[in-house]
Amino acid sequence: MRQPFTETSGIARHWGFEDLASTGPVQRYTMFTGVPVQLVTGYAETRELLAHPDVVRSSTEGPHRETVMDDLIASTERHMLNANPPDHTRLRKLVTAAFTRRRIEALEPRIREIATSLLDELDGADGPVDLVNAYSYPLPITVICELIGIPAVRRDDFRRWSSVLVNAAVHTDEEYVEAISLMREFVHELIAQKRLAPTDDLLSGLIAVQEDGDQLSQDELTSMVFLLLAAGHETTVSLISNGVHALLRHPDQLELLRSEPERLPAAVEELLRYDGPLQAAIPYVARASIDVAGRRIDAGDVIVFALLPANRDVRKVERADELDITRSDSAHLAFGHGIHHCLGAPLARLEGRIALELLFERFPRLRLAVPKQDPPRHPSFLMNAIRELPVLL
Numbered sequence: 001m002r003q004p005f006t007e008t009s010g011i012a013r014h015w016g017f018e019d020l021a022s023t024g025p026v027q028r029y030t031m032f033t034g035v036p037v038q039l040v041t042g043y044a045e046t047r048e049l050l051a052h053p054d055v056v057r058s059s060t061e062g063p064h065r066e067t068v069m070d071d072l073i074a075s076t077e078r079h080m081l082n083a084n085p086p087d088h089t090r091l092r093k094l095v096t097a098a099f100t101r102r103r104i105e106a107l108e109p110r111i112r113e114i115a116t117s118l119l120d121e122l123d124g125a126d127g128p129v130d131l132v133n134a135y136s137y138p139l140p141i142t143v144i145c146e147l148i149g150i151p152a153v154r155r156d157d158f159r160r161w162s163s164v165l166v167n168a169a170v171h172t173d174e175e176y177v178e179a180i181s182l183m184r185e186f187v188h189e190l191i192a193q194k195r196l197a198p199t200d201d202l203l204s205g206l207i208a209v210q211e212d213g214d215q216l217s218q219d220e221l222t223s224m225v226f227l228l229l230a231a232g233h234e235t236t237v238s239l240i241s242n243g244v245h246a247l248l249r250h251p252d253q254l255e256l257l258r259s260e261p262e263r264l265p266a267a268v269e270e271l272l273r274y275d276g277p278l279q280a281a282i283p284y285v286a287r288a289s290i291d292v293a294g295r296r297i298d299a300g301d302v303i304v305f306a307l308l309p310a311n312r313d314v315r316k317v318e319r320a321d322e323l324d325i326t327r328s329d330s331a332h333l334a335f336g337h338g339i340h341h342c343l344g345a346p347l348a349r350l351e352g353r354i355a356l357e358l359l360f361e362r363f364p365r366l367r368l369a370v371p372k373q374d375p376p377r378h379p380s381f382l383m384n385a386i387r388e389l390p391v392l393l
């Protein structure tokens with residue numbers, strides 16, 4: 001059976017999901033890990049189920065569960081994405097109080113400064129440049145580390161650790177436990193420092209925030225840093241890389257964007273729909289039987305939402321496989337839906353807009369170094385991530 005989740009070609013990955021979706025928007029499917037799931041590929045069905053009160057996160061579902069010790073699980077997974085109401089409501093309220101829209105909007109000048117500095121380093125490069133390592137990765141990792149308050153000297157460590165976290169299914173038990181153990185040790189040290197000497201960063205804000213006498217516990221703080229680092233930069237790296245690749249593959253769309261730069265916000269939404277950074281959401285579980293799209297999901301079934309095919313559902317989007325930045329409605333599920341809709345979506349959108357704007361402004365002749373070759377992608381359950389993107393400036 002075709003397994004698009006681990007396909008390292010983006011084209012084959014989309015084709016694989018298209019084949020699966022053609023047999024129905026909800027179906028029983030065996031993952032590459034051997035786990036049987038209910039696979040949801042339809043846009044409407046994904047929205048319906050993600051908002052359904054009986055579709056919940058499960059504390060027993062997670063990577064390498066038989067190996068990871070309970071204390072590691074407690075200090076890395078007690079965050080909003082793994083919680084259900086009322087715990088989710090409490091955690092989101094506390095985090096939102098520190099991770100405000102005003103804090104995000106205030107980052108724009110610094111994001112532009114970081115992007116400009118990275119482009120300065122690229123200027124004059126002779127020969128192909130890997131845009132992922134030179135631009136798409138360092139921009140969001142610098143932003144999220146500065147936002148949280150992580151020293152620059154530890155950013156490469158966090159890149160290595162977070163890569164293992166978000167691609168857990170393709171790593172061994174030993175690799176996964178080592179990565180989260182080292183990351184937890186450092187985060188504990190960082191929290192201790194911020195408690196003693198708070199600074200103007202998000203972690204200090206999360207430590208200090210109180211709502212009705214309630215605060216985040218040590219495990220909740222550590223888990224939130226894990227979530228913010230993994231979700232806060234891995235997805236944005238792919239938003240930028242996938243977006244640049246899509247536009248370079250569609251020169252007519254890129255030329256339109258250059259001639260009408262006011263289309264940039266809408267273009268980012270279309271790029272998120274066309275080739276988003278996530279191919280699937282973290283699995284959910286049905287706590288009661290549910291009927292959807294003429295099928296029965298039984299209580300206890302694991303549910304996997306395949307976001308890539310849902311965003312190209314032909315029942316929702318005309319010419320779904322075409323990139324069109326002029327669409328009046330580029331509705332997508334790249335940031336999820338329902339109570340677990342990504343809290344960092346405004347930051348990802350801001351970084352994506354700035355990254356694309358400044359890149360194409362600085363290098364108007366930017367082109368793919370190997371135009372006939374599909375760039376390799378990481379084998380992954382969650383991520384739809386280009387591994388390297390060679391370009392000529």
